[in-house]
Amino acid sequence: MTEEIGKGDKETKFSTRVAYAHGTLADNLAVQNFLFLGFTFYYTVIGLHIVYYAAAFIIYSIWDAIDDPLIGVLSDRTQTKWGRRKPWIYLSMIPLSLLMIFLWVPPTINDLTVFLYLTIILIIFDLVFTTYTVNFNALWPEMFLTVKDRSSLGIWRNIFTVLGVGLAFLLPEFFIEDFTSPASAPGYLTNGIVAAIIVIVTIAIMLLFGCFERKEFSKDAENAPSWKESYKITFKNKAFIIYCLIALAIFIVYGILPTVMPLYAEFILSMGDPGLILFVALIVSAVSTPIWMKLRNKLGVRKSYMISVLFWAGSLLLFLLARDEITGYLFIIVVGIGLGGSLYLYDQGIAEIIDDDEVRSGISVRREGAYYGVVALFNRLSGAINLIVLALVFAGAGWGAYELADPSKAPIILPAVTIYWPVFILVIALVLLYFYPIDQERVEENEQLRDKLHDEKRSRS
Template structure:
């Protein structure tokens, strides 16, 4: 599609909207659905997540490597995305279409199978969609702009996937909610992909062999420090989104119908703040902004401990939204720099393998989140909705405030090891400024 919409940051962001609506609904409510509603024990839910991570450790790098090696007339990434779309739809519906009467081992097996299949489909989509970002948008300025737009769409998706989801499943059930979000995914992902045109030069490069590709990737110190720090912060995103329904019920003591208002307070506040963080990135550069975002995020989760009731919960949620917005915008610039430097050293664009390995590191945060849920649950006696223990209120206050603060503090401390690794900040890449400006002009016009 040779129009002004080709490779536009706005149309590309539809892909984020497409995937994040169902993914956010999944991450926010699968624990609540299986543990609180269906009675699956926290221990079995944690075991399922552990088994998934073992598979994820294999399929993430594998699909990234295969994507980098793909050579077709349609590009490297688009064929994978189109092929994975129906698989993603079917497995997402499977997660929330549990046959009636399943309990115990049967429920665990269904949950594990649905989780593995859904995460496999998600992996193919995320690896290839994520690999397109640094390929299509070259240069820090346009990446910061594209990231801000993309994260704005992500916040809309987070709002729908978190705040609207309870309204839908309360009215129509979990299965119909899943079908509705699956249809939305197909529409928005098609709008994204039909406007994407991959760059020709990437298809002509001879790919690295398997061992060499992983050797070069795994010895990249910058890559590891950046993604390990990100993984702890990413844990907080998943932990907050999945624990808010429990927190609302047991700590704030508000009815299920008001959970949407609480989630909306967090995510609506993020939308205008994305623009604020784009401005901060422009002024301070990627590294300083990323580090500052994690520090602000750590401080922003503290008020969640003190909230009581819907009103104070909403105020605490707005504060948390400011920290969240910074973490959503800032990592894309640093990730792009790492991939660009690798391309200069190897002579090949290897977005797929870097996106995949980074995806595994950050998505392993799901295990940290699950283990935190399990440990805090054991300490305070929470087993499931059928057996919440003697003090579930304090348990979920810890899980939305104390644990996130500790994880974000670890992220910030790890980020300090990147000092002087990125000596060239935004707008100072000699030899790239003219290319970046030309690229931005093409996209804008």
């Protein structure tokens, strides 16, 4: 049977929210651990030709675009006595941890062998990781139904996001002496093993102490639409399409800053440890979350998101005033506050869209899997857009292996991709938020319709 916290009881315990948020650490550490180290490991340590590496990622990206929405709809349609989401999380947790280790042990016979191994491992890893992340993220909007619960959970999800990304950056420092030396291969494997242990432990904590499926939604899988009908309903949802474009803009900025900020810190700010500035921004984003929670409770997601995006864009422009290490750390604190708002409000908005869909689509079922699956597509698209922008800008500047062909262009090129490009994208997000139709009045109306619908579901369960 699916678990229930009490007949008609909507609010959850504080301990449940914190335990659930542990899964966010696993979510981020599992993927960021490889994204941070994968290219350096295969290109410099293993010696794989860059063409083979790029080809592996192109194949992986094509597969990723296919499996994300499929797994989302499959999750919505799953019917078991343990619920829709939990069985998939149990099924994926051990393979996910093992694959985090297998990524670092390619057979080094020749480039073709490494390429085939990397391609196959990436495809399997993405299948398993998507199974975990779609089902894990699909759980929280139906577990945590009240604004109080969702606001509180949002803080802890932000904190554990920072911990997950921070561990992906910091763990390698303990095990890898020289990131580019072939002799460092055992260190990469040790890092993978430790990260995998952390992932499986945090998922276990989430499953044991912070995961349940409400009994009133146990019949939703029976009434869930087919794949074709689900996609049709999803892509006809105007609010969701606008929100996907907003999410795409936010993902672009999320993605570009970690990529180029260390270079900006090194070449513009002359920082001795350029990667540390990102960690400071992440810490500040977590600390600032209560501010955004209060604003969200007072103004709603749409208006708060507009303020967050505007603040983030302004803080990036302010960062142009940084000229050395001290001013760099000073102004990155302001950037971190804007980052914290967008991290926190992103999930809050998706939860409201799912509520809106449940009461207005005409099918009266919750389809978190379908929505999170489609949003994942836009996440991957953001990476492709950033790669194109960076390739065009850096190629034009003559960027080689870790150095500029013409260092005098650094003050022009690096602000262009680190500041002006993200600000331009955030302005687009701000315009989209202006036209986003789910305002606070509609949210309050949806809450009344949702509570009435859930009471009817409880009476039938």
